[in-house]
Amino acid sequence: MTSIFPNKTKSYNQAAWQKGYESQRQELAYEVTDIDGEIPVELMGTLFRNGPGLLDIGGMPIKHPFDGDGMVCSVSFQEGRAYFQNRFVQTAGFVAEQKAGQPIYRGVFGTQKPGGIFNNMFDLRLKNIANTNVIYWGKKLLALWEAAEPHSLNPENLETRGLDYLGETLKPGDSFSAHPRIDPASIWDGGEPCLVNFAVKPGLPTRLVIYEISPAGKLLRYREHEAKGFAFIHDFVITPNYVIFFQASVKFNPLPYVLGFKGAGECVKFEANKPTQMIVIPRDPARNDVQTLEAEAGFVFHHANAFERDKQIIVDSVCYQSIPQVQADVNYKNVDFDALDPGQLWRFTLDLETKKVTRELLATRCCEFPVVHPKHVGRDYRYAYIGATHAKTGNAPLQAVWKVDHQGEDSQVYSFAPDGFTGEPIFVPRPGATAEDEGWVLLMVYDSAQHRSDVVIFDAQNFAQPLATLHLKQHIPYGLHGSWTPEVFVNF
Ligand code: CO
Numbered sequence: 343m344t345s346i347f348p349n350k351t352k353s354y355n356q357a358a359w360q361k362g363y364e365s366q367r368q369e370l371a372y373e374v375t376d377i378d379g380e381i382p383v384e385l386m387g388t389l390f391r392n393g394p395g396l397l398d399i400g401g402m403p404i405k406h407p408f409d410g411d412g413m414v415c416s417v418s419f420q421e422g423r424a425y426f427q428n429r430f431v432q433t434a435g436f437v438a439e440q441k442a443g444q445p446i447y448r449g450v451f452g453t454q455k456p457g458g459i460f461n462n463m464f465d466l467r468l469k470n471i472a473n474t475n476v477i478y479w480g481k482k483l484l485a486l487w488e489a490a491e492p493h494s495l496n497p498e499n500l501e502t503r504g505l506d507y508l509g510e511t512l513k514p515g516d517s518f519s520a521h522p523r524i525d526p527a528s529i530w531d532g533g534e535p536c537l538v539n540f541a542v543k544p545g546l547p548t549r550l551v552i553y554e555i556s557p558a559g560k561l562l563r564y565r566e567h568e569a570k571g572f573a574f575i576h577d578f579v580i581t582p583n584y585v586i587f588f589q590a591s592v593k594f595n596p597l598p599y600v601l602g603f604k605g606a607g608e609c610v611k612f613e614a615n616k617p618t619q620m621i622v623i624p625r626d627p628a629r630n631d632v633q634t635l636e637a638e639a640g641f642v643f644h645h646a647n648a649f650e651r652d653k654q655i656i657v658d659s660v661c662y663q664s665i666p667q668v669q670a671d672v673n674y675k676n677v678d679f680d681a682l683d684p685g686q687l688w689r690f691t692l693d694l695e696t697k698k699v700t701r702e703l704l705a706t707r708c709c710e711f712p713v714v715h716p717k718h719v720g721r722d723y724r725y726a727y728i729g730a731t732h733a734k735t736g737n738a739p740l741q742a743v744w745k746v747d748h749q750g751e752d753s754q755v756y757s758f759a760p761d762g763f764t765g766e767p768i769f770v771p772r773p774g775a776t777a778e779d780e781g782w783v784l785l786m787v788y789d790s791a792q793h794r795s796d797v798v799i800f801d802a803q804n805f806a807q808p809l810a811t812l813h814l815k816q817h818i819p820y821g822l823h824g825s826w827t828p829e830v831f832v833n834f
Contacts, residue, residue, distance in 0.1 A: 353732035353759040358790035359739050360675045362763055362820050363407060365396045370815060371427040371499070373834055374417075374797070379810035381422045381799060382782065384772060387828040388497070389417040389784050389797070392476040392485055393765075393821025395430055400443035402456070405605065406674055407820065409449030411436045412473030412485055412493075414500050415786075415818055417797050418832045424797070424812055425834040429500035431485045431493050435469035450489065452605035470505075474520035475823035479537050480559025482506060486520040488542075488576065497831040511553060511561045517541040518553070520823065521577040521644075526717045529582050530554070530625060531562065538580050538625075540587070548573040552585055552623065567623055567632055574610055579648035579657055581720045585623045586648055586657060586692070590641045591616035612641050614664045620692055620699060622655065635692050637699035641665045646687065646712035649722045655692040658726065660685040660710055684708030684737040687728070687746065706735050707755075709744060711766030711823070715778050724748050725779050727767040727802070732759035740764045743785050745805055752779075754805035761791040763820065769802060770826050779803050784826070786818060793817050 394410020397403060404410055412431040417424055430436060439446050445455045447469035470490035477484055484492040484506060491514070494506035505514075512518060519540050528536035536554055543549040547568040554563035569587075572594040579586045591613040598604040618639035623632050639661060646658040663683045687704045708731040714723050730744035731737070742757040743764055758764060764787050771781040783800040797812040 352738070353741060353757070354739055354763070355760065355790075358761065359763055361790050361793055362788040362817065363397050363675060364817065364819065365398050366413065366428070366816060366819055367396070368816055369429045372425070372815065374424045374426050374812045374814065376813040377424075377810055378813075379799075379808060381419060381424055381810045381812070383422045385419045385770065385782055385799065386421075386773075386830060387419060387770065387826060388478075388830060389419070389768060389824060389826055390476040390478065390483070391415045391786055391818070391821050391824035392473060394471075394473050394819055395428070397819060399439050399445045399453075402445060404445075404449060404453040406449065406451030406453065406607070408451045408473075408607070409453040409471065409605070410473055410819070411439075411471050412487065413819075414476050414485055414495060415821075415824075416497075416500060416831075417784075417812070418830050418834070420830050420834070423834065425832050426797075426812075426814055427500055427832075428818065429495075429502075431472040431495065432502035433470050433472050433493060435471065449605050451607040454605070473822065475825070477522060477825045478827040478829065479522070479524075480508070480555065480557065482559065486518065486522075488519045488521075489517050491516060492518055497829075508555065509559060509561065511555065517543070519576075519578075523578070523580045523719055524716065525580055525582070525720055528554075530627075531556065536562065538585060540575075540578055540585070542573055542575050544572075547571075550575070550587060550621070550623075554625070563625070563627055565623065565627075567621065569621060570619070577642070577644050579645045579720070580625075581648050581650045581655060583625055583650060584655060585625060586655060587621040587623075588639060588642050588645075588657075588659065589619040589621060590639065591618065612665045614640070620657075620690070622692065622694065633694060633697070635697050635699050637690065637701065639688075639690065639701065643685070644710065644712060646726045646728070647714045647719065647723055649720060651722070653693065653695045655694065657690045657692065658704070658712070659688055659690065660712055660728070661688045662686075679737045679739065682737045684731070684735075685710050687712070687726075704748075705746070705753075707731060707733075707744065708735075708737050710740060712746075713767060713769055715769055715771060715781070717771070718778065723778065725752075725802075727769050727783050729764045729766055730755060732757045743767050743783060743800070743805070745779070745783070745802065756800065756805045756808070758787050758789075761789055762796075763788040763790065765821055766823055768824060768826050773828075777803075782809070786821060788817060788820065789813075
């Protein structure tokens with residue numbers, strides 16, 4: 343059998359992968375009519391996605407995609423039809439830079455203003471780029487970026503309304519992470535859903551702030567915890583009784599940043615030989631017994647889920663044995679995937695009685711962006727859906743979607759290699775479903791052969807073939823995170 347792949351050892355072509363990082367300047371709104379297969383009629387609601395839309399500012403390439411201006415996409419599903427929209431978040435920085443036609447702010451991950459170090463020295467203003475996640479909560483559509491306030495958008499047409507302080511929950515300059523978790527049935531609120539989010543307030547000590555917010559957008563609970571040393575924490579997990587942070591050992595030397603040589607993100611160095619602090623904070627407002635356990639964990643950007651079992655907390659996470667420091671002189675598009683450690687799915691068992699942590703590698707396949715059924719967030723669960731590589735081992739761009747079955751009977755992978763590149767899947771439960779995997783998996787796939795993106799719908803119980811592939815009119819640069827709401831905001 344001859345290989346369909348351009349290179350026998352690789353499932354992808356690096357030049358084809360790089361095209362997915364081309365800026366998308368067009369803002370469009372249209373009904374998607376170029377569809378293979380059929381959109382399930384019961385699939386009703388809106389998929390929101392966020393990610394960097396511009397990989398250059400006025401033709402000057404940015405240094406890292408994490409510095410790219412946020413562009414939100416929505417796909418509304420109604421009666422077997424779909425309506426697509428995309429729009430940039432009109433942050434103050436985006437508006438000013440588009441007017442100026444060049445970078446005005448420095449990026450956290452190394453994008454510098456023109457004019458060399460003298461023009462960058464001591465300029466520590468942050469540009470809130472609103473590019474990491476987008477959620478619908480408290481009747482608001484919020485574009486999130488972890489180092490600053492959310493931006494509120496009009497869910498009908500994605501127009502930016504402005505910075506949003508969630509009532510009086512946030513003050514100007516506060517941050518709000520891009521990884522809120524929604525407790526589907528909070529025991530502190532009579533079983534009502536509750537949004538739990540955090541913020542990292544830098545300083546010595548670092549303060550971890552926890553917000554718990556009602557479905558109406560009201561602040562229910564607030565807590566602060568002082569963590570030792572510098573913390574680089576992107577995500578966390580919740581259970582009914584706890585919030586859990588993994589604080590990896592990182593060094594932060596701010597001098598090159600302050601002096602204008604580097605972005606702040608380039609000054610963070612992960613110390614692979616030092617243990618991770620696992621900080622377990624009770625959600626019960628009457629309790630103050632924060633526990634810190636230590637374990638070898640590597641570095642985690644994203645957790646899949648956590649749950650309680652007797653006196654133990656189980657945390658499933660995508661973990662890297664090492665992460666390289668962001669290199670000033672290496673273009674992210676030329677990354678050598680083979681030289682990097684893969685992200686892999688691990689299970690950590692935190693024993694709150696013995697204070698010991700054990701860990702287990704669940705599978706070798708490289709993966710990122712895990713999600714679970716929304717009703718199982720913080721609870722025992724069987725299935726996770728994750729962006730994954732085509733090959734079972736090694737590091738590579740994400741080209742597949744993987745349904746992980748913790749009971750080991752039903753793990754399935756669907757690969758879009760060699761031309762397709764994937765990201766975060768979203769699981770949508772079928773209305774009235776009882777089985778945990780009864781529903782759909784929605785996925786944005788960049789098709790490098792056509793230089794456009796597809797929205798792909800799978801029956802979560804059968805990954806053999808997609809149910810429908812919706813061909814968009816343009817490409818969407820590789821995105822970060824998104825969410826689903828059963829509400830439809832567009833009449834079409
Ligand atoms: Co993230």
